Amino acid sequence: MIAKLVGNFWQVRCRSWLLPAIALLIACPETALAAPRANVVVILDASRSMWGQIDGVNKTVIAQKVLEDVFKRYDGRLNLGLVAYGHTKSVGCNDIQTLHRLGPLEADQYIEALKSIRPKGSTPIAAALKHAAKLVKADRQSAQIILISDGLDNCRGDPCATAAELKKKSVALKIHVIAFARQGQTKLKALSCMADTTGGLFSSAVNQADLTTAMTNALDTMLVPTAALPAVALSATQVPAQIEPDSGWRQEVVAVSESNAPAAGSKPKKTDTPTKIAAKPEAGGKTAQLPATMVPAKFKALIMDGGRQINSGLVWRIFEARKAENGKFKLISSHRDPTPTAALAPGSYLVNAAYGKAHLTKKITVKANQPVEEVFVLNCGGLRLSSILANQQPVSKKSVTYSIYSDERDQFGKRTKVMSDAKPGLIIRLNAGIYHVVSKYGDANAIVSSDVTVEPGKLSEATVNHSAAKVSFKLVLQPGGEALANTKWSVLTPQGEIVKESTGALPTHILAAGTYLLLARYEGRNFKQEFNVTPGDNKQIEVVVQ
Known part of the structure; x- marks a missing residue:
């Protein structure tokens, strides 16, 4: 038996090629096929x-750990493709991404692909099934899909109908479904229709052990040898294409910490001196001749897919x-030209485009004598924040600051801080998505937090309503008397928790609406007084020495 690679097709013959008009027999009587x-x-x-x-661990962390173990266990035994949905956009029913194209399972590559996942968006199950079926070439070969989901399709898709439609096109297709959630398993049984329609397995998993079992059960069914099939006659034009040779996983977004890149406006350290210099344009707009080993790489950035090009404010690294x-x-180098051309030696690079706090990093490969042109779609928008008081008057810009956090949480429930000490009225450029904004008015407990959504290509404006007021304190020997200096003050909640402490004759603080206990200490004596704060009602609290 001889196997020969012709284009992207693996053709098999026993002893001699038959003419195209003659049926091709996919069987070799004298040789057993693997x-x-x-x-x-x-x-x-x-x-x-x-x-x-589940049990104090995020479901996404559990799922990724199970898949890592499964990839190692079945390394080299399957042709595998990896797809995820809902991890690149906060809202988006087309948010479906191939993390690894179909190819021989090499555990290390697939485990690396999982690291890009950060849950944030929608659940387009029906659309994801169509995407996976196309990836696995279900219309041309025996194929199987494993879906791991903790919820139902929320993009107006019909996974049951989609599964039936795909089965009609490919009778050999099987869809296995794993409902992964501790709560709502009764509701998730609606997902079983996909498995029922295609002859796959449906499993419920409420913890890591269950998920591991469900995955191995599904994969093991694929490794069980099937009974020998008789020779099947196909016309030459019906020979199914096999898997294209794997070219490796190409990751669109790579995490580069800010500590790796110099801050905007800072001078590069000696150790960060660029080793490759950008090609400078000659008069007339032509690019200067590059050394033979260098390749020109040109970059530009768009606000959003199909949006305008960004022509200022970009920093490329x-x-x-x-x-x-x-x-x-x-x-290697940094550039402030909105459309720079860098001279790079053949090899792999990480290119980061930063536009305010919006950014995107892509991995590129430079090949000899092949100029590179890369377009970066930042998918970003603007956010402008402001604050008002109960009387609808704006809060002084000097009195309020904002901290902006990502909507994502790590396995300990903590958010990543995107920006601190943001000022009101300024436009902050951010990647599209949901953000958690914390507004602090004054120096005490007047703090309000809320989620805001930044849409690509749009300016989002958020106004925070602070229910607070300015309160000043004075300790006097008699009503209306002069404030006593060096008084130590403590503002407490009714439960005795400290809100603010200060020292002075007339301290002023901004406090959230509510009831407080004021404690004044002067020359070894303590004086207490209860008071209330009403939104927008600035006042002075006078404590008389008795």
Whole structure:
């Protein structure tokens, strides 16, 4: 038996090629063929609900750990594709991404692909099934899909109808479904229709052990040898294409910490001196001749897919793709031209485009004699914050600051701070998504927090309503008397928790509406007084020494 690669097709012959008009027999009587690998695509739910916890651990963390173990266990035994939905946009029914194209399962590559997942968005199950079926080429070969989801489709799709439609097109397709949630398992049984329609398995998983069992059960069914099939006659034009040789996983977004890149406006350290210099344009707009080993790489950025090009305010940084011995990515060059052209030697690089707090990092490969042109779609918008009081009067810009956090939480429930000490009235450029904004008015407990959504290509304006007031304190020997200096003050809640402490004759603080206990200490004596704060009602609290 001889196997020959022709284009992207693996054609098999026994002894001689038959003429195209003659039927091709897919069987060799004298030689036993090795059983082909199963072709399977795993669809992982990365919607916002996957931040929910089971036994104190986020479901997304559990799912990724199980998949890591499964990839190692079945390494080299399957052809696998990996798809996730809901992890690149806060809202989006087309948010479906191939993390790894279909190819021989190499555990390390697939485990690395999982690291890009940060749940945040919607649950487009029906659309994800169509995406996976196309990826696995279900209309041309035996194929299986494994769906892991903690919820139902919320994008007006019909997964049951979609599964039936796909089954009609590919009778060999099977869809296995794993409902992964501790709560709502009764509701999730609605997902079983996909497995029922296609002859797959439906499993309920309420913890890590269950999820592992469900995954291995589904995969093991694919590894069981099937009975030998008789020779099947196909016309030459019906020979199914096999899997294209795997070209490796290409990750769109790579995490580069701010500590790896110099701050805007700072001078590069000696160790960060660029080793490759950007090609400078000559008079007339032509690019200067590059050394033979260097390749021109041109970059530009768009606000959003199909949106306008960004022509100012961009900072580009190019790093080596591999970390140096110090664990950081080495800076190759930085550019403030909105459409820079860099001269790069053949190799792999991480290119970061920063536009305010919006940013995108892509991994690129530069090949000899092949100029590079990359378009970065930042998918960003603007956010402008302001605050008002109960009387609808604006809060003084000097008295309020904002901290902005990502909507995502780590396995301990903590958010990542995107920006601190943001000022009101300024436009803050951010990647599109949901953010948690904390507004602090004054220096005490007048704090309000809320979620805001930044839409791509749009300016979002959020106004915070502070229910608070300015309160000043004075300790006097008699009503209306002069304030006593060096008085120590403590503002307490009715439960005795400290809200604010200060020292002075007339301290002033901004307090949230509510009831408080004021404690004044003067020359070894303590004086107490209860008071209330009403929104917008600034007042002075006078404590008389008795």
